[in-house]
Amino acid sequence: MKKVFIHLISDSTGDTLISIARAVFSQFDDIETKEYLWTLVLSERQLEKAVELIDKRGGVVLHTLAKRELTEELERQCKNRGVLCLNALDHLVSRVSEYIHSEPNPSPGKQHVLDEEYMKKIDAINFTIAHDDGQYTENMREAEIIIVGPSRTSKSPTSMYLAYRGHKAANIPFVMGTKFPQI
Secondary structure, eight states: EEEEEEEEEESSSSSHHHHHHHHHHHTSSEEEEEEEESSSOOSSHHHHHHHHHHHHOOEEEEOOOOOHHHHHHHHHHHHHHEEEEEEEEEEHHHHHHHHOOOOOOOTTTTTOOHHHHHHHHHHHHHHHHHHHHGHHHGGGGGSEEEEEEEESSSHHHHHHHHHHTOOEEEEEETTTTTTOOOO
């Protein structure tokens, strides 16, 4: 089995890169991957740290850097080392740009704006954490979703997934002989 080192370099959270890398590399059967994630890379100094590891490990570099200078420097460094370096969004952005006849205006972290939707998601996550496993039933009526089930049936992870999607979720364990809380 071949081992492939994947260096994910982002000027934001890296969530997009992680998803793209896993989707791409899951298409290959005979490889084992090791991911190295570099987030909030906004300067050449930060980029140098990633390049040091790339120099030691080799592998594939995927990035979503918006700053042209950083992109060019990373691509130059990778080319000098014989390492494959790909901008994970470049082709998609340029195709969309052609189609809608508009030039992109890239900037780091643009998709993670602290808007109303983001605040709703954070509120849902806080609510879900507070209402895990039948806790804090006083305001459980605010829940959009209540999951009931026996222990060890993934109620908490499911609730957190729903919260991440912006839904206030609570979960209550079903225990024989125990009454449900009054909501």
